[in-house]
Amino acid sequence: xxxxxxxxxxxxxxxxxxxxxxxxxxxxxxxxxxxxxxxxxxxxxxxxxxxxxxxxxxxxxxxxxxxxxxxxxxxxxxxxxxxxxxxxxxxxxxxxxxxxxxxxxxxxxxxxxxxxxxxxxxxxxxxxxxxxxxxxxxxxxxxxxxxxxxxxxxxxxxxxxxxxxxxxxxxxxxxxxxxxxxxxxxxxxxxxx
Numbered sequence: 311x312x313x314x315x316x317x318x319x320x321x322x323x324x325x326x327x328x329x330x331x332x333x334x335x336x337x338x339x340x341x342x343x344x345x346x347x348x349x350x351x352x353x354x355x356x357x358x359x360x361x362x363x364x365x366x367x368x369x370x371x372x373x374x375x376x377x378x379x380x381x382x383x384x385x386x387x388x389x390x391x392x393x394x395x396x397x398x399x400x401x402x403x404x405x406x407x408x409x410x411x412x413x414x415x416x417x418x419x420x421x422x423x424x425x426x427x428x429x430x431x432x433x434x435x436x437x438x439x440x441x442x443x444x445x446x447x448x449x450x451x452x453x454x455x456x457x458x459x460x461x462x463x464x465x466x467x468x469x470x471x472x473x474x475x476x477x478x479x480x481x482x483x484x485x486x487x488x489x490x491x492x493x494x495x496x497x498x499x500x501x502x503x
Contacts, residue, residue, distance in 0.1 A: 339388030448483015
């Protein structure tokens with residue numbers, strides 16, 4: 311599961327009662343930025359399968375359909391509903407920072423997955439070092455092209471932190487080479503152009 315403590319678990323009477331009655335004791339709101347990418351669908355399935363092992367946990371899944379304002383509303387709905395925990399894979403940092411911070415200020419822990427938000431008003435971030443990934447890609451291309459050539463850079467969604475960080479890291483990775491970027495485009499991860 312995504313949370314826990316070390317040591318042997320001793321279920322409380324209320325946990326045992328919740329398990330026996332089928333009543334959820336912990337309600338988790340999960341907001342996925344989109345389900346258009348197979349790995350995000352799998353992420354939701356993995357979370358669901360793990361939660362099914364714990365009858366005291368209920369998860370409410372929502373798909374923001376690649377819409378930051380819709381995802382913002384989802385977080386606000388979770389806050390109003392009084393969920394115990396919010397898990398979010400945010401589409402974009404800036405529009406989702408205020409509702410995530412509001413949840414955190416109200417005492418609702420928030421786990422941010424994959425894409426960062428602005429500031430530090432959340433309980434935990436789980437994700438890759440996208441700057442390092444971008445830099446490794448840049449260094450790889452320098453090696454493969456012998457440090458010379460012309461490149462086209464097709465970027466991810468540039469309003470998302472992975473897109474920004476991978477682009478920045480890529481540019482760091484090719485710095486000092488004789489590679490020339492002749493064209494670049496924001497491919498927005500999903501939308502064909």
